[in-house]
Structures are given as C-alpha cells and as structure tokens.
Amino acid sequence: MRVTMTFHGPFRVSTGVARPGIDAAVDRRDLLPASSLKGLMRDSAERLLPGLPDLVEHVFGGPWKPTAWAWSSARFPGEPSVKTRARVSLDEETGAAKRDHLLYGEEVWARTAEFEVTRHALLPQSPLSEDDHLAVLACAAAGVHSIGSDRRRGLGWVECTTAEPVMDVDLVDRFRALAAAWGQQHAS
Numbered sequence: 191m192r193v194t195m196t197f198h199g200p201f202r203v204s205t206g207v208a209r210p211g212i213d214a215a216v217d218r219r220d221l222l223p224a225s226s227l228k229g230l231m232r233d234s235a236e237r238l239l240p241g242l243p244d245l246v247e248h249v250f251g252g253p254w255k256p257t258a259w260a261w262s263s264a265r266f267p268g269e270p271s272v273k274t275r276a277r278v279s280l281d282e283e284t285g286a287a288k289r290d291h292l293l294y295g296e297e298v299w300a301r302t303a304e305f306e307v308t309r310h311a312l313l314p315q316s317p318l319s320e321d322d323h324l325a326v327l328a329c330a331a332a333g334v335h336s337i338g339s340d341r342r343r344g345l346g347w348v349e350c351t352t353a354e355p356v357m358d359v360d361l362v363d364r365f366r367a368l369a370a371a372w373g374q375q376h377a378s
Contacts, residue, residue: 191307191324193331194351195222195264200273200297201346203338214295214339218272221298222264226337227305231261234333235326238365245372248316249326258311259327270300297345307331317375321355322368328352329365 203226204214217223232250239245251257279291307327313320331350338346355361 191327191331191352191354193227193305193307194353195303195305195334195337196349196351197300197302198347198349199345200275200299201338201348202295202297202340204295211294212274212296213293216272216296216298220263221266221270221272221300222303222305222337224261224263224305227264228261230334230337231307231327231330235330238329238333239326239369242369242372242376244376245326245369248314248318249323255314256311258309258313259307259323260310262306262308264303264305266300266303268301270298272296272298295340318368322364324355325361325364325368328355328357328361332357 201222202214202216203222205217207215209215228250232246235246235250236243247255249257249259251259273296275295275297277293277295279288280286281288309320309323313323331352334350335348336346337348340346351357
C-alpha cells in the first residue's frame, strides 16, 4: 500500500539530540522515519477503533506479537528545504521574553512525500483477510492529520491518501462492518 502525504506547512520530527546552535534538530538523512509513520498510523487506528485494542494489535502488532506489515521511511519527490525557526516563551505579565526560554528548531518544508506499507510475513491466524488488514491500514492512514513535534502549534499538518485501496464509501463501510463484527465477536 502506497501512502501519499500532502503537507499544509512545515513539520519537524526531532532526533531528540541537540546540535550546536540547534535545540530541536532533524535527521537530514531520514526526515520522516518509518517508526514515526507506523506510530502515527497506529495512534490513528486506536482513535478510529475505540474499545477494540485487540483489533489494532492484530494489524499493528504489540508486545511479543510482531506485525505482518513493514513501513518504509518517507521519500520526497523533490529536495525538501530545512530551515531554522526561533520560538520564545513570553512572560504573561510583562510581555517580555522569559529567561532561558528561547528555542531554535529546524523545520522541514515539502509539498508531498510517499511511504509504503508492505506485507513481509504471514498474516496471523484469524478471520481477517488481507483486504481487511488493508482496510484498517488505509483508514488509519486517512486519519493522520498531523505529524512530528509542535503539531498543535501550527507545524506538521498533513493529509494522507492511498491509491490502492481507494478511500471510498465501500472501504469505509468495510471498515465499519469489520469493527462492528470484531466488537461483537470479542465482547465479554
């Protein structure tokens, strides 16, 4: 399954390690890593399937339970631009900058990126077909609207689409029916 991500502004997936002059640095060799993409899609699936953690784990894996799917890092069709942005925290009473509250962070500007989710192992034994897995994965991708750090401060807003399976009424109906059936089957 190929996912196309369209960016509505800059994003930052920080390395967690500062560099001289940069507090929040990005990995310029891997701007949007596979582990981040899988985590975003898993989080989206958990929000779309509340109360069905077993179904999410069935598709995405879990502790001691590997997934049959592998994520690639994002590939950018053009060369993304990495820029530095300064952010300062202001004192509410004085309006002046707080001491030691200046952050220099890198941000990435790109129009689009693509990544793939491919099956690399046998699917776990269950009533779910590969098409069911793909429905969950495609809906989870469509539910991703923000990536990276500071996504609630205006960075990382995105839209994700898949070409196959196509996100249409039939796929959404399949996803809903799957969630309802799984919920009834695994209710205790």
